[in-house]
Amino acid sequence: MGKETLKPSILHLFSNHRWTGPAEPVLTLVKNLREIGWNVHFACSVKGIPKDKYNKVLDTAIKLNIPTYTQFYLSKHRHLIKDFIDYLNLKSLLKENNFSIIHCHLDNDHRLAVKVAEKYLIPVVRSNYNGEGLSTSLRKYISQTSLIFEPSLLSQKNDISNFSVSEEKCPLIPLAIDLDRFNPSRKLADIRSQLKIPPDAIIIGIVARIQPHRKYDLLLQTINILIQEGWKIYLIIIGRGTKQEELVIKPVNELGLKDNVIFTGYLDKDDYVSMLNAIDIGVYLVPGTDGTCRTVREYMAMGKPVIATKTGILPELIDNMHTGILVEDTVESLYMAIRELCAHPQLRNELGKNARAKALSQFSPINQAQIISQFYELLLRK
Numbered sequence: 001m002g003k004e005t006l007k008p009s010i011l012h013l014f015s016n017h018r019w020t021g022p023a024e025p026v027l028t029l030v031k032n033l034r035e036i037g038w039n040v041h042f043a044c045s046v047k048g049i050p051k052d053k054y055n056k057v058l059d060t061a062i063k064l065n066i067p068t069y070t071q072f073y074l075s076k077h078r079h080l081i082k083d084f085i086d087y088l089n090l091k092s093l094l095k096e097n098n099f100s101i102i103h104c105h106l107d108n109d110h111r112l113a114v115k116v117a118e119k120y121l122i123p124v125v126r127s128n129y130n131g132e133g134l135s136t137s138l139r140k141y142i143s144q145t146s147l148i149f150e151p152s153l154l155s156q157k158n159d160i161s162n163f164s165v166s167e168e169k170c171p172l173i174p175l176a177i178d179l180d181r182f183n184p185s186r187k188l189a190d191i192r193s194q195l196k197i198p199p200d201a202i203i204i205g206i207v208a209r210i211q212p213h214r215k216y217d218l219l220l221q222t223i224n225i226l227i228q229e230g231w232k233i234y235l236i237i238i239g240r241g242t243k244q245e246e247l248v249i250k251p252v253n254e255l256g257l258k259d260n261v262i263f264t265g266y267l268d269k270d271d272y273v274s275m276l277n278a279i280d281i282g283v284y285l286v287p288g289t290d291g292t293c294r295t296v297r298e299y300m301a302m303g304k305p306v307i308a309t310k311t312g313i314l315p316e317l318i319d320n321m322h323t324g325i326l327v328e329d330t331v332e333s334l335y336m337a338i339r340e341l342c343a344h345p346q347l348r349n350e351l352g353k354n355a356r357a358k359a360l361s362q363f364s365p366i367n368q369a370q371i372i373s374q375f376y377e378l379l380l381r382k
Helices: 023-035 056-063 080-096 107-120 136-142 153-163 216-228 244-254 269-278 294-301 331-343 345-362 365-381
Strands: 009-014 039-044 099-104 124-127 147-149 202-207 233-238 261-265 281-284 306-309 324-327
Touching: 009 023, 009 107, 023 039, 023 056, 023 365, 039 056, 080 107, 099 107, 099 365, 107 124, 107 136, 124 365, 136 153, 147 365, 202 216, 202 269, 202 294, 216 233, 216 244, 216 331, 233 269, 244 261, 281 294, 281 331, 294 306, 294 345, 306 331, 324 331, 324 345, 331 345
Parallel strands: 009 039, 009 099, 099 124, 124 147, 202 233, 202 281, 233 261, 281 306, 306 324
Antiparallel strands: none
16 A cells, blocks of 8 residues: 555554564554554664664564664663653653654553653553553553553453543454465465375464463373374474473373474464464463464464463454354363364364454454554544
């Protein structure tokens, strides 16, 4: 889409440098807002990051030709001295530039923006990436925030209740993913052949940090039962963690599953997309630090049926027996769901096709940018 007449200037703040959680969705949004004509500038964590440490957020913003400020610490967590220096730097930046809106994405940049923007009568908006609602510690900042863009009905309901705000202040805007990148029609590596997985085997995939609360024990017990019954199943674990020896490697060996479980570690770029493409059934047992469950949306965009528990926003993302299967938090329930999709490839394909269709209709980055653009315009008319 070609750029329209340039709209007012918007400053987006992101208090992190790590490429985790909302980093990619934030920059995708900024890129698309610029594509439809908004003069969006960006600031993320730069000062205080060791020079030998790769700052992927900054690097990606520069590669996307997004005007980016580098004078901020923008620490993920509160820091008295760094936050005060950022306060002074943001005051100077707002004096020198005619920003019409400040758009925040994380808690610490939200606190900073509200403290400074009120002095210049600049409205502050916040994108929420917590599927169950923002922290109640932000109460006094919410009162000075014009809009909260909610990723789920659950977060919208909780924020309305916790902060005593109106539904109009908390519009529901489903988060987007890069549908060009997560596209099963793309030419991608043949992972099944590379891993020497037989053509008739069914590949189960899980993308999650290896941590106690992610319920790897539940999945491994279930896979073990299915293999003992004779199902030709392979499990691909995409993720890493400091306790992976204790939580997955040792149990896999004890259960005799080492020939059926593949550990990839952390993957990115097309290595990650190719691995998702190889998976037949995605499993997502509990939300991690990304409460918006972006991995589920990526599975769906790749046309994969997802089996998930009824936790957090998962029931909003997955339409039971239409785009995936919702299960109880038990081995028996997970076993029945995986077995159902293993036994019925036609159902597996139908759910995957429906998942892809839902992703195309609800997770479009350009649609998300256009909806947020409408809220910007509404806010500026007030």
